Amino acid sequence: MVKLTVSTHKLFGYGGTQRTAKRLAEQAVTLVDRSVPGRMPDLQITLTAPRGMAELATAAEVELTGGEVDKRIQARALREANRHARDAAARAIPLASGGVLVLVNIDHHANPAQFAVTLVHELVHAMQFSRKGVRERIVTDLRDGLGVEKQSRRQAREHLRLLEQEEREAYGVEYLANQLVPAAAA
Template structure:
């Protein structure tokens, strides 16, 4: 398991990057102990709203195998709308690793950052489970119009996403071990 922490188009966020590099290995160990399975390779990228949209859309298009520029632009517009309110986002990659995008503008304190980091790392562990990445790819390919999926498959994917979100919210208490009082923030 390798872990990298980097920034994307955010000059002047040195203290935030140092905090992220300090908290990330501890968060990975906590989440890995709390959930079954192995943590895949994780790349954490600190960015702003526009960067989340750019990197998220590019990762989704790569995972779905979409090369069409028009589809990529449409995906980036949709990702921009989604990124306005998101503090973080985890995306599986084709090579089996996970990309975790964190919006630095949404985090006023290390406690809020710790909660988001734990939440997204729980998603990273979920992507390592059997057949989860295949379902994500199938849904993305349907979203991009590459392949169709049945209504049953779409409902099954929606249920999976809801279960994963509930599990991630349920493990946010682990952030208290990184920064005391984090889950209360």
């Protein structure tokens, strides 16, 4: 059984949104688990604003690499994450504990239908993380990006190629969100 938690980070007055997100997430987990190859890991879904998204993503990535990241590089990673967070609707990050953290930028979701599409997309990524070699490849790329351990150019190219393939798969399954939206109105 998948352990699912839905919370907010640095958001106030979003109790109704959080309840809707929890209802949608419970149904989306079941739907994606049946439709996409892999094993659904434990999930922590956090609704937040762009700044909170950058903070949580950077902290999770540093923890995933083993925590031995230079403070200057960590600060640079946070600045870069802040730039990307303004444009990103959500992000899925594997956790050191084996679960997945799904950060949702609440500013990009005007209604439950948009949230459902984003949620399905990110849950597909969570399923992908459970596949053989994917988590290790992501950790290797992160360790390279954060200056902990270099990876070869070949590894970097292969990572980018597989990342594009995984994105295409996630976009290709977004149609499943159509089955969730009526549940959000309930």
